[in-house]
Amino acid sequence: MSFLRSTAIALTAAVALTGQALAADITIRLAHLNPEDPTQSHSGAMAAVFKSLVEANSNGAIEVQLFPNGQLGKDNEVIDQVRTGVVESTISSSGGLAQHYPLVGVFDIPFAFPNIGVATRVIDKDSEFGKKFVADLESKTELKVLGLLDSGGFFAFTNSKAPITSVEDMEGLKIRTMTLPTHEAIISSLGGKPTPLPWAEVYTALQTGVADGQMNPVPIIAFAKFDEVQKYLSITNHVITPYVWTINSDFYDGLAPEYQTLINWAAEVATDAGRSASRVIEASDKGLPALAAKMEVNVVTPEEQAKFAEAAQPAVRALIEEQYGAEGIEMLDALLGSIEKQNNF
Template sequence: MKLFKTMSFGLAAAVLATQALAADVTIRLAHLNPDDPFQSHSGTMAAVFKSLVESNSNGEIEVQLFPNGQLGKDNEVIEQVRAGIVESTISSSGGIAQHYNLVGVFDIPFAFPNIGVASRVMSKDSTFGQKFIGDLEGATGLKVLGLLDSGGFFAFTNSKNPITSVEDMEGLRIRTMTLPTHEAIVSSLGGQPTPLPWAEVYTALQTGVADGQMNPIPVIAFAKFDEVQKYLSITNHVITPYIWSMNADFYAGLSDEHKNLVNWAAEVATESGRAMSRVIEASDRGLPALAERMEVNVVPPAEQAKFAEAAQPAVRALIEEQYGAAGVEMLDALLASVEEEKAAF
């Protein structure tokens, strides 16, 4: 483990050494996705944050962006942020899970009835968001700047057959993030979970190491999975968070003026990213473009109920077994928040 960390930190240091430190304060912000703000929501967030912070700090703060996993895998960059090597990162739940496993409570299948409720719950301002962030910060020592969805509800893609029922999942090797909850979802539906880091997914699908994968539409689009997958099945079975964090000591060392700037810039950037995901889904960068190269089907509500009947008990049992009373409490708080937000519509 020490050797792994040394190699990871050494790589990050080598990349960061090439960046000039011209301003009084430098914020290095890393994320896994493309830097094009019209291609990924984390690209949007990073671009908006950089623009707002630099233009409103009178040149006192410089924001350096490291997209496309330049500094390493998701969990490695989070480790770098915790160690103070990198100031900030926008992370998937798969990366966060290796530092804070209760993020897995979001993976209870079909918990969110629509994207409106999901957006309200996955927010720093929601009842649940405040509880979740407080616990995460206490467990990891990170400062959370933003909480939002990873790009929308997950769909399945694969190279074998359309998924129209639970039976169609039988035997499919589905790539998942390294999340036990995601593995439980696939197993409960009759598939074979194949956990792989993000950097290996395209090649795994191309070579047949995995038959398929699950991700939101914007992710499927920018990752160009339509080049190596034939079928896209809209199941809307789960929606996971992206978490924007910052080194807590770095944040604490900022002046009050700079803290206020970072806070509101991150808030505006997070909402911009949330909105961009919806734009990508609906535009020719999202589902319409994928439908030109893939066979698309929507799983109807009656069949979705059968997916939920198979997957929900399996994920809840795993949370109870692996995360104990703390996991059950966090899961119940999430479900209560969902009910609270549903009533607001």
């Protein structure tokens, strides 16, 4: 279903609810890290569409309460809350999820995805790899996965020192990473100094010099206003990570079958809306054009990208093998095989 059609359905549903005073029998508290405005973040778009569809199509029997901007705590803390039933659902970054399911780190092999089309087809809970990944995650966390998508696009570097045009330019830079060993390995292999920090601390760390730079997709760089504390934006497209939408399994299993069907359908439509929102934000005046007006932007050449890959890929693969053993390598190879298959699609 297209983003425009999904949005139209959501808006129609919202209008249908206007003026009604229905008492909800069921409450779903949905948390995420990003802005609530659906035009600013993909998780904001997902949450808004999901809320509208579920409330309208349950005739008000289900209320969806939204908690954006990390209101309920750090990413990994909110996942804890979902696992224990304090909160029903959350849309999480791989950094938060890694503390509950470390194998999410297999996505962090640099330059594994050739383009966003392949990434979209692979990073999906119904893809061949997605089904394998979701089944393993659910069995180890006892969470149910409602959606799997990219975190907003390919990662780029920002920093306050100088443009990054080659591996040599990374030398000594303090780069904030998520609390992911694989991300730390990427920065170390390139000569930088990884500085793992939770999301809530990133802006201040960049502002005060605790970190010289960071890496994130363009939509996240834009809504986080990193252009206020960073001068240089270097388009490397070196990695793309997942966002994972989960719900408490006991809560979900306790719902009537018709409500389970509704939640599955609404989450599928909302996830499609989130993917489309990321592409729109990237290309709109809220994304790269806006950043380019305030920052010095450069694109790393394919020749230099190959040198980045040559330095970083072996380091990440070695870390996955060291930390996660045969299981990690098997999951990584399944991912790479799926990428190759989709690239030849």
